[in-house]
Amino acid sequence: MIADRYAYLQTSLNFPEFDFRIQEDAGKLSIFDSLRKKFLILTPEEWVRQHMILFLIHYEGYPKSLFSLEKGLVYNQVQKRSDILVLNRTGSPFLLIECKAPDIILSQKTVEQVCVYNKSIQAPHIGITNGLKHLFLTFDNVIDQYVQVGALPKFP
Template identity: 45%
Template sequence: MFKGTPLNLPPYPFQLQKRDEKIYIFDELRKKYLLVTPEEWVRQHWIQHLINQKGVPKGLIQSEGGLKLNDLQKRTDLVVFDTTGERVLIAEFKAPEIKITQSVFDQIARYNFVYKIPLLLVSNGLTHYYCKVDFENKTYQFIEDLPLLTKV
């Protein structure tokens, strides 16, 4: 059936459907099938990675959340909450063929200007960047991997 671009993430046994010559993937968070685009392929791998490798309960992950930025309605690719309801991670995903550039970091920084979330994730499925933000000292640092988010 469908063989998506191999990513730098573990493979997962996704539920796929073919309708009208298009492939759809089941989104466990939204409980529906979504058209598989390259970016959606990356997002669905990250959702599974967060659940299976990072121990994040499904109920604490929000996919395609809305936010208001300068009176414009925007959508975050993914936000993770802790058990108290605080946002602890914001993620921006791109298709594997999209290079991660400064403009991608600028985009997530603009979104985080609204949310003030301590962890940022930027990924095209092949290359992943993680950043820890210290709002008090107005600094940030790139980190090698995401911590277990249940302990953030």
């Protein structure tokens, strides 16, 4: 029964395999977030977010001390939360990533969502992932718009 409700856990994401701590309580699954040091409800989006966090830390060398997760922001007087924000070594925003469930298709609308969030955060790099596909964009000051780049920005 639980396996049916959590079929997304069987989906092969476009990440290396990680050993997650998952627990069940009252029919709900939770995953341990190693950055926040607590268990979180395991939603499809959280499954993708936890993969991306570990990928950035263990494969790309992003320092875990510079992550800010679910940072609150206000846009058009509405409270929003970004998924993953990585700061640079001076504490300024470096990379903002929006995570979607694996069954969500990455589209212009999903890219626009992370662009809207970034209006208040002002990170030079943004990304969006559903765990299967990953899109990264960098702000080009010359043409005053984001341009898609072929890979994840290297941490400076």
